[in-house]
Amino acid sequence: MSYQALYRVWRPQIFEDVVGQEHVTKTLQNALLNQKISHAYLFSGPRGTGKTSAAKILAKAVNCEKAPVSEPCNECDACRGITNGSIPDVIEIDAASNNGVEEIRDIRDKVKFAPNVVPHKVYIIDEVHMLSIGAFNALLKTLEEPPKHVIFILATTEPHKIPLTIISRCQRFDFKRITAQDITGRMARIATESGIQFEDSALTIIARAAEGGMRDALSLMDQAVSFGQEKVTVEDALTVTGSISQSYLNKLARAIYEKNIADTLQVFEELLYQGKDATRFVEDLILYFRDMLLYKTAPGLEEAIERVMLDEAFRQLSDEISSEQIYEFIDILNKTQQEMKFSNLARIYLEVSLIKLCETRIKNQSSTHADVHQLVEQIEKLQKEVQELKTNGVQHTESVNKQPAKKASRTGKGFRAQTGRINDILKVATKQDLNLIKSRWGDMLVQLNERQMRSQSALLNDAEPVAASTNAFVLKFKYEIHCQMAMENQKFLEAISSILEELTGIGYQTIGVPEAQWNTIRESFIQNQKASSTEQDEATEDPFIAEAKKLVGNDLIEIKD
Structure with a gap:
C-alpha cells in the first residue's frame, strides 16, 4: 500500500516537532550540547504523547555526524539510517511480545560488543512495564553499569508497574497530556502542508476528543478526511468523534433552564436517534456546564474552556442561569454517570436525571x-x-388552625402509595411469608426475562419485597419513577403474580411503594402499634393500683404480688 496514515507520515523528526513536552525536550537538548548524556532514560506518560518519537530523536542526536548538536540534522548517513531503520546499532524492542528472561539475557550478552556503524548503541524498549519479574532482574545489573557506548531508553504508559530498582537507575521524564490548543495548532500545520481543507472548529472538536494524545488526534483527522473527502467540516468531525453539536447542547440546556421536560426529552431522543453514545452524552453535558461555570466565574480564562465554543446562545444562557443551579446540575449528572457504569439501562438513568434537572429550583x-x-x-x-x-x-383559634389543615389536604405530584392497603398487610404480615417470596424472587426474575419482558424486569433491579401476608406483599422501589412505571403496567403485575403462583402455590397481589414513602409509612405504623399497646396495658391495670398512683404518684409506690 502506498498510502500511509498521517501519524506515521508526520512522526516528529526533531525535538521541535514534539508538541507540548517542552520540559522534556529542553532538558535533553541542553544535555546533548553539554555532552552530559545519561546511560539510561525512562519516558513515561499517556499514549500518543511522543515518548517513542523522542527516544528515536535522542538516538539520532547522540549519533549525528555533526554532534554535539541540540537537534539531529536528518541529513547525514547516521540520521537517515536511524530514521529508515537500516542501522543495526539502534534497536527497538517491543516488551509486550519480548518479555521473557531469554530475550533480556540476549540483550545483556550483546551489550558488550562495540557498535558497528555509529558511536553509540541505543536500545529503545517500548512498553517496558510488560517485562516479567525475571526479565527485570536480568536487566538490572546491565542497566546500572552498561558499557560506555550503550544507552538504554525505556518507554511506558504505566510506570507504577516497573520495579523501583529499575526506576532508580534511570533519568525519568514524565510526558504530559497535550493541550487541545497545541494539538489544534499541530493539526492545522499538518493539514495545510498536506493540502487538506478544513474548518477551524472541526479541528478543535477533534483535538478535544483526542484527550491529550497527538496520535489519536491525527487518526481521527485521517478518518474525517476520508469521511468528508473534500473538506473536514464540523459535521464530519462530530460524526467521526461521536461528539454532540454545540447547537444541541445549547437547545438542551435552554430547555432544562426553562423546566420544559417535553423539549428536553425530545432533544435527547433526537441525539439517540443519531446514534450518539449515552456515556459520551453525559460527559459532554458535564463539560458543557463546567465550561459555563468557568465562563461565569472567570471569564478571562477562555483558554481553559474545554468543550464549548463561546457563541451567542451560550453567552446569553450563561448570563441568565445562576452558579448555584450549575453546581446542582453537575452534581446530578455526576451521580448519574457513576450509576450508569453498573447498569445496562443507561437510557432510563439519563431520562430520570434529565427530569431531575428540569425540576430543580432556579434561584435567580x-x-x-x-x-x-x-x-x-x-x-x-x-x-x-x-x-x-x-x-x-x-374564638379565632379555629380560623388559625384551619389554614394549615387546608394546605395539608393538597396532594403533591408524583406516585402516591396505597397507605391503607400497606397498613392492612403490615397488620397480618409474617416473616415466614416474606422469606417465602424472597427465596423465590431470583427464579421469578429469570422467568420474567424468559417471557421476553427484559425491559420491564429491569425496573426490579433496585426493588425488593419488604413485607408479606398470606395473599399480598409490599414491593419497595429505590426510585419513584420506576415504582410508578411498574404499578401502572397491569400486564407486568399480572406476570409477577402468575410466576409467583407457579413457584409458591399462592397468588400474591403486588403493592408498590417508593423507598422514601415506605420509610414514612413503616415509622407511622410502628408508632401506632406502640400507642395501641400502651392503651391496652392501661385498660387492663388494677383499678385499686391506678387510684393509688393518682393519689401519691408512681415514684412512691412499690407493687408486690
Missing part, C-alpha cells in the same frame, strides 16, 4: 424578590390574626 434574582414579598405578606397576615386573637379571645 426575580424569584428571590417574589419569595421575600410573599414572606412579608404572610408575616403581616399572621400579625393581624394574633392581634385579633388578643382582642376577641379564643
Whole structure:
C-alpha cells in the first residue's frame, strides 16, 4: 500500500516537532550540547504523547555526524539510517511480545560488543512495564553499569508497574497530556502542508476528543478526511468523534433552564436517534456546564474552556442561569454517570436525571424578590390574626388552625402509595411469608426475562419485597419513577403474580411503594402499634393500683404480688 496514515507520515523528526513536552525536550537538548548524556532514560506518560518519537530523536542526536548538536540534522548517513531503520546499532524492542528472561539475557550478552556503524548503541524498549519479574532482574545489573557506548531508553504508559530498582537507575521524564490548543495548532500545520481543507472548529472538536494524545488526534483527522473527502467540516468531525453539536447542547440546556421536560426529552431522543453514545452524552453535558461555570466565574480564562465554543446562545444562557443551579446540575449528572457504569439501562438513568434537572429550583434574582414579598405578606397576615386573637379571645383559634389543615389536604405530584392497603398487610404480615417470596424472587426474575419482558424486569433491579401476608406483599422501589412505571403496567403485575403462583402455590397481589414513602409509612405504623399497646396495658391495670398512683404518684409506690 502506498498510502500511509498521517501519524506515521508526520512522526516528529526533531525535538521541535514534539508538541507540548517542552520540559522534556529542553532538558535533553541542553544535555546533548553539554555532552552530559545519561546511560539510561525512562519516558513515561499517556499514549500518543511522543515518548517513542523522542527516544528515536535522542538516538539520532547522540549519533549525528555533526554532534554535539541540540537537534539531529536528518541529513547525514547516521540520521537517515536511524530514521529508515537500516542501522543495526539502534534497536527497538517491543516488551509486550519480548518479555521473557531469554530475550533480556540476549540483550545483556550483546551489550558488550562495540557498535558497528555509529558511536553509540541505543536500545529503545517500548512498553517496558510488560517485562516479567525475571526479565527485570536480568536487566538490572546491565542497566546500572552498561558499557560506555550503550544507552538504554525505556518507554511506558504505566510506570507504577516497573520495579523501583529499575526506576532508580534511570533519568525519568514524565510526558504530559497535550493541550487541545497545541494539538489544534499541530493539526492545522499538518493539514495545510498536506493540502487538506478544513474548518477551524472541526479541528478543535477533534483535538478535544483526542484527550491529550497527538496520535489519536491525527487518526481521527485521517478518518474525517476520508469521511468528508473534500473538506473536514464540523459535521464530519462530530460524526467521526461521536461528539454532540454545540447547537444541541445549547437547545438542551435552554430547555432544562426553562423546566420544559417535553423539549428536553425530545432533544435527547433526537441525539439517540443519531446514534450518539449515552456515556459520551453525559460527559459532554458535564463539560458543557463546567465550561459555563468557568465562563461565569472567570471569564478571562477562555483558554481553559474545554468543550464549548463561546457563541451567542451560550453567552446569553450563561448570563441568565445562576452558579448555584450549575453546581446542582453537575452534581446530578455526576451521580448519574457513576450509576450508569453498573447498569445496562443507561437510557432510563439519563431520562430520570434529565427530569431531575428540569425540576430543580432556579434561584435567580426575580424569584428571590417574589419569595421575600410573599414572606412579608404572610408575616403581616399572621400579625393581624394574633392581634385579633388578643382582642376577641379564643374564638379565632379555629380560623388559625384551619389554614394549615387546608394546605395539608393538597396532594403533591408524583406516585402516591396505597397507605391503607400497606397498613392492612403490615397488620397480618409474617416473616415466614416474606422469606417465602424472597427465596423465590431470583427464579421469578429469570422467568420474567424468559417471557421476553427484559425491559420491564429491569425496573426490579433496585426493588425488593419488604413485607408479606398470606395473599399480598409490599414491593419497595429505590426510585419513584420506576415504582410508578411498574404499578401502572397491569400486564407486568399480572406476570409477577402468575410466576409467583407457579413457584409458591399462592397468588400474591403486588403493592408498590417508593423507598422514601415506605420509610414514612413503616415509622407511622410502628408508632401506632406502640400507642395501641400502651392503651391496652392501661385498660387492663388494677383499678385499686391506678387510684393509688393518682393519689401519691408512681415514684412512691412499690407493687408486690
